[in-house]
Amino acid sequence: MRVVNSLVERCFAVIELLANEASSMRLGEIAEKLDLQKSAAHRMLNVLCDIGWVEQEPVTGFYKLTLRLAILGQRFVSATHLTDVCQPVLEELAAESAELVRMAVVQGETLTWIAQVQGARNGLKYQPEMAARVRLATTANGRAYLSTLGQTDAIRIAISDSVDERQRRSMASVEDFIEELKLTRKRGWAISDEEAETGIVAIAAPIKLADGQTVGTVSVAGPSSRLTADRQGDVASSVLSTAAKLGELWPLRQRYNKESDLHAHKIGHSAHSTNSGI
Structure with a gap:
């Protein structure tokens, strides 16, 4: 059982839990595993649904992650x-x-x-x-x-x-x-x-x-x-x-990243010079 306190920590705890389970979960189970009151867990889930990180299944009412986390992870890698x-x-x-x-x-x-x-x-x-x-x-x-x-x-x-x-x-x-x-x-x-x-x-x-x-x-x-x-x-x-x-x-x-940053900087500088000459 994990005890979470701050608002930010609670949000990330919900996301981490749903990511580890990789399946939909009912509200009560989420609240129990994170040692939260159901009302607090429900508020967290509503916020995460509103901003697109979590979705609620219309038939069961269970919660699961959207693909947003996976997409961001792929972008980062x-x-x-x-x-x-x-x-x-x-x-x-x-x-x-x-x-x-x-x-x-x-x-x-x-x-x-x-x-x-x-x-x-x-x-x-x-x-x-x-x-x-x-x-x-x-x-x-x-x-x-x-x-x-x-x-x-x-x-x-x-x-x-x-x-x-x-x-x-x-x-x-x-x-x-x-x-x-x-x-x-x-x-x-x-x-x-x-x-x-x-x-x-x-x-x-x-x-x-x-x-x-x-x-x-x-x-x-x-x-x-x-x-x-x-x-x-x-x-x-x-x-x-x-x-x-x-x-x-x-x-x-690290060299790839430096080269990419340098390339992006050159492109940005070139675009700025071009715009300045218009």
């Missing part, structure tokens, strides 16, 4: 040029592994999916649920990220991220989890063998900059019938190589 720089490397890994490749970025103390490439050409194709946030305790990407943190922070974040009882049950004991993180840290990659999803194996590695900062994770995931134990070592090697490449390419997006 596009403006960072992150996918422009990283996409070819992800496509290369997808072609090599013939499985689903995904990349997530660090946002605060969690991970957010921002790119994926389907490499499976035939047979079973792993198509995960479209959720923005990465579950940290049970997924390979989450464990890869947590392995780069101190033990105390890693455990705290993992437990906090396991928001419901089902997820807490699926998380290993704290002792086993600590050992798993130690092993992940030693070999440089993490694995989730049907722990996040039945029948699915995923292998992930953290993306690090030259100064050691962890900025994201990259993974290969597919059916356990293909990502068998005798294949996991080769896939892990490819994932590690890709993570290293992404770490080297990551700073290039």
Whole structure:
């Protein structure tokens, strides 16, 4: 349960809740999960509906996000040029592994999916649920990220991220989890063998900059019938190589942004000069 106070915080809490659930919710459920009075939650939702962030289903009366948040998110990712720089490397890994490749970025103390490439050409194709946030305790990407943190922070974040009882049950004991993180840290990659999803194996590695900062994770995931134990070592090697490449390419997006800003400045200056000469 999360306690929210200020008006702005309440609005963002409603948006975050609806984004995490990715489905319509009834008023009472929203109020309960955010520890708000129904009347206060109703006022927040009315405001968000008026400005186009939330919509109410006419039949059920349930609330859900509009596409405005997704559109703004896509605009922001596009403006960072992150996918422009990283996409070819992800496509290369997808072609090599013939499985689903995904990349997530660090946002605060969690991970957010921002790119994926389907490499499976035939047979079973792993198509995960479209959720923005990465579950940290049970997924390979989450464990890869947590392995780069101190033990105390890693455990705290993992437990906090396991928001419901089902997820807490699926998380290993704290002792086993600590050992798993130690092993992940030693070999440089993490694995989730049907722990996040039945029948699915995923292998992930953290993306690090030259100064050691962890900025994201990259993974290969597919059916356990293909990502068998005798294949996991080769896939892990490819994932590690890709993570290293992404770490080297990551700073290039800053150059893209500077070049874009310079280009925009030149266009604006040229237009101003032209108008001045009329």
